[in-house]
Amino acid sequence: xxxSSLSPEKVTGDELNSLVDRAADxxxxxxxxxxxLVLLFLKRLNDLWKAEKAEVKNRLVKESGxxxxxxxxxxxxxxYHSVDIPKQFLWDxxxxxxNSLPQNLATGIGETxxxxxxxxxxxxxxxxxxxxxxxxxVAHEIGHATSKRHTKTFWKTVALIYPEYKEAQQLLxxxxxxxxxxxxSIITALxxxx
Numbered sequence: 001x002x003x004s005s006l007s008p009e010k011v012t013g014d015e016l017n018s019l020v021d022r023a024a025d026x027x028x029x030x031x032x033x034x035x036x037l038v039l040l041f042l043k044r045l046n047d048l049w050k051a052e053k054a055e056v057k058n059r060l061v062k063e064s065g066x067x068x069x070x071x072x073x074x075x076x077x078x079x080y081h082s083v084d085i086p087k088q089f090l091w092d093x094x095x096x097x098x099n100s101l102p103q104n105l106a107t108g109i110g111e112t113x114x115x116x117x118x119x120x121x122x123x124x125x126x127x128x129x130x131x132x133x134x135x136x137x138v139a140h141e142i143g144h145a146t147s148k149r150h151t152k153t154f155w156k157t158v159a160l161i162y163p164e165y166k167e168a169q170q171l172l173x174x175x176x177x178x179x180x181x182x183x184x185s186i187i188t189a190l191x192x193x194x
Contacts, residue, residue: 041142041161042109045083046091048146056080083145085112133175136168 011019053075060071078084087093089108095101129137139162147154158165 038109039105042105042112043091044157045085045112045145049081049083049085049090052081082147129175130171132164132168133172135162136165136172138162139165 053072056075057068057071060066060074061068066074076087089112094104094108097104136158139158142161143154143158146157162168
């Protein structure tokens with residue numbers, strides 16, 4: 001992303017540190033951390049989409065002899081992506097106009113979440129589970145936005161969202177074994193642990 005210079009003057013290291021400290025203070029006092037996590041997650045999904053696009057484009061050009069422009073357009077098709085994000089809601093597009101940034105981000109998050117295949121599904125009886133187990137189930141389902149299968153990338157995503165996920169997995173197994181919850185209500189949340 002190309003950004004224009006805000007000031008033609010050079011900034012010293014001390015001035016830069018001061019600006020970063022003030023920005024951090026602003027974030028700590030004025031921004032809900034949950035919103036920041038949503039933004040980081042959206043950015044991660046966009047980075048994944050771009051990496052998948054670049055990989056497909058390179059493969060089409062090198063292995064199949066496609067022209068750069070054709071390969072670029074083909075690589076945007078949703079068939080090649082683990083997350084369905086329309087081009088207008090990609091991070092670089094949404095963040096182009098600083099004046100409309102809050103509205104564009106809200107629209108991008110909302111529209112991406114509405115798309116088929118991008119939903120987190122949790123059975124209603126899961127709300128009776130301990131909070132740690134429910135957090136794990138949600139992290140697990142969100143992890144499927146980066147990988148449909150239980151790959152290393154998938155588990156890294158789950159760990160990023162909920163670092164204590166292994167303890168919650170074990171809790172779900174224990175609850176299932178004493179029949180406090182049915183195995184069918186947690187089978188997808190346990191992934192390849194069972």
